[in-house]
Amino acid sequence: MLRLRLLTWDVKDTLLRLRQPVGQSYSAEAQAHGLRVQPQALSEAFREAYGAQSRRFPNYSQGQGLSSKQWWLDVVQQTFRLAGVREDSVLALMAENLYRDFCSARNWELLPGAAETLSRCCQHGLRMGVVSNFDNRLEDILAQCDLRRHFEFVLTSEAVGFTKPDRRIFEEALRLGGVLPEQAAHIGDDYARDYRAAREVGMHSFLLRTAGQGGHPEVPPGHVLPTLSHLLALIEKG
Incomplete structure (x- = not known):
C-alpha cells in the first residue's frame, strides 16, 4: 500500500x-436576447477566441494588467463576434451573464x-x-x-x-x-x-x-x- x-x-x-457544450450555453444566451446563433458555430468560435487570448495573455493575464474577469469577458465577446454578432451593448450583457452563469452549479x-x-x-x-x-x-x-x-x-x-x-x-x-x-x-x-x-x-x-x-x-x-x-x-x- x-x-x-x-x-x-x-x-x-x-x-x-460542463453539463452541456460551451456552444449550447452561448447559443441559449443569445436566444434569450432574440439572436439565433448555431451552437456549432459558437463552439468553433470559442475555441479560436480562447486559443488566441491564451497565447496573448497566458494564465488569465497574470501580471499583465488584465483581471481574469476581463480576460473572460473579452473571450466571450470575441466568440460572439467571430460567430457574426455585432451589437456591442448586447455583447457586453451576454458576456456578463455567461461569466456569472459559469460560476453556478447549473x-x-x-x-x-x-x-x-x-x-x-x-x-x-x-x-x-x-x-x-x-x-x-x-x-x-x-x-x-x-x-x-x-x-x-x-x-x-x-x-x-x-x-x-x-x-x-x-x-x-x-x-x-x-x-x-x-x-x-x-x-x-x-x-x-x-x-x-x-x-x-x-x-x-x-x-x-x-x-x-x-x-x-x-x-x-x-x-x-x-x-x-x-x-x-x-x-x-x-
Whole structure:
C-alpha cells in the first residue's frame, strides 16, 4: 500500500464537467436576447477566441494588467463576434451573464463516483487539496457543487501565478500540505499537465481515462483510473 498523506486533484473533467457544450450555453444566451446563433458555430468560435487570448495573455493575464474577469469577458465577446454578432451593448450583457452563469452549479455536474470517492478518501484519513489551471471562480464553483468541504486548500493557477505542468504549482501544493513529494499523489485527466508533471516533482499520480479515451503507452495500467471509484483500490494495491 502507498503511504500517502495528501491527495491533490485536478477539477475540470476530473471531478466536474460542463453539463452541456460551451456552444449550447452561448447559443441559449443569445436566444434569450432574440439572436439565433448555431451552437456549432459558437463552439468553433470559442475555441479560436480562447486559443488566441491564451497565447496573448497566458494564465488569465497574470501580471499583465488584465483581471481574469476581463480576460473572460473579452473571450466571450470575441466568440460572439467571430460567430457574426455585432451589437456591442448586447455583447457586453451576454458576456456578463455567461461569466456569472459559469460560476453556478447549473452549468456543472459531478463525474460518476466523484462525491463518493472524495468522501471515502476523507474516511481513510487522506488529506486533500486542489491543483487546477482555473481562475478565481473555482472556490465558488466547488462550494456550489458541495465539494469545497473536502479540501484543505484550493490552488488555482491564477492565485499562484503558474500553470500546470510548471513544477512550481505542485511544489506550492506540497508546501501547503506540509508533506514530502513521495507522501502525495495527484489525480487528473491530462497526461502532460497532471500525470507526468506531478511525477516530475516526485509525487505519485493517477490518470483518469474514461470510456472512449485512448490509453497512453507511458502510463502503467496500475496508474490508470477507468473511473474515480477505482482510486482507493489502486492506492491500497500500490
